[in-house]
Amino acid sequence: MTTTFLGDTVVIERAGESTTIPLRVIRAVRAAEGRSRTVEITLADDAVHSVEANNATAATAFVAAVAAVLPARPDGRGSALVRTEPSAAGPPLFASRRNLVLFVTAVLGYLAYVTYLGVAHGAPAVIGAVIGLLPLGLAALAAVQTVTRLYDKTVLRRRGVIVLARSTGRLGKRSVYAFTDAGGNAHQYRSGLHADTLEIAYDPANPKRMASMTPLVLEVPRVIVLVLFTALFGAVGVGAVFGSVLP
Template sequence: MSQILNGRGVRAAFDADGVHLDRSDQRVDIPLAAVREVRAAQARAVDIVLTDGVTHRVEGGNPTATAAFAAALTAALPEQRDPAGSRLVTSSANRRAGFGDWWPLAAAALVVVGYLAYAVWVAATHGARVLGVVVGLLPLGLGLFGLGTTVQETFRRILLSRRGITVLAHAVGTTGKRSVVFEYTDTEGRTHTYACRRRMPATQLSYDPLKPKRAVHALSLPLAVAKAVVLFVGCAVWLVVGVVMVFGLLW
């Protein structure tokens, strides 16, 4: 079992490898064997006390989450502890957020502002034509979303056709009304899940050994190509309809 505690300026999580404290500029990894005890020192603070007495505090979580995290981490501690304590702790620099982290949000904000300015201009100069600008967002949005999804899946299939590892995945449940959740194990013994609309007890999946969570279900080459073509054509139709409705008056 693993849990995450989001505190002030730090996120604490743990798994079989240990406790991980992520701050804006540093990541600290603490082996479970190096932890002597876990204290809920305050309603919103957890103290992780190492076997040599060094303490790491996580503050800012809500009281319920704080208590649950402390209890879960305590239950996960091994019987045998290592007295080396802080000498077993490792730290590394976290990459600070840069332009590459926020540029998609900034680009989206510019698109929204530009669209609103355009809609105001159409309403002021063409009156009722603004209705087409507003309604046209639906096909335009569907086309862009579908195109992005199709490009992503096509890229994933091309990539995994070159370096993917094929395994047999077994159905373990459902998500929503249509999707079936399959479970598969990578070469390092880690378990991952994959959801698709194949209603069968087992199916072949191809996953990326460099990023095992990236996977696709098996499709024959003709079927995969036909599916991509149909999706691309459908997205193109929606895009054309949306562009004509939104920007047609400019032509």
């Protein structure tokens, strides 16, 4: 059995079934008396759902995360809004291969393009297309990192589980912060900020996806540098790869 807090719902996965409890119908959540690993979720209609955490630390973290956002006046419909249904099947086979298909398609398209350059424009155009892949790839990587970082910080700020991570020392010029998620798993986060503690927001469905709760304005210098980097290397890469066919 696994229990996941998704920001506005608590999802309990048992063998063959999934129970979804909206946050708005939960009246209280607490550790069961005498059973440190057991968490009791009490609904507005007094129905109780008991779940087992991996350990006492995980139970405490889960209780703290859910209790911090409970509504002042829970929805009196309680159990009427709880859904229990068979566990969904795994993703389709094609979905697990989608990235591979896209990658292979891109490679085949590039090889076809290089072949065309060789036939229509000669060896110099092919050499330019090959050399230009490096700056073009670096520009794409910088763009993806920038968008991903800003997206994570924005979305996790609103929907993630916020924990207080504690510094465990430094690794080079960056501080290492440690915290335990609601499932009792330990995680580390590295930051250029040097403090005893740091608020971290993580995705309860994928705790490896995390971001610090520092103000977004602190990201402005980094974004400016990455945008300039992307523009410069992107221009060089596009010119080298596509210069032969551009007007």
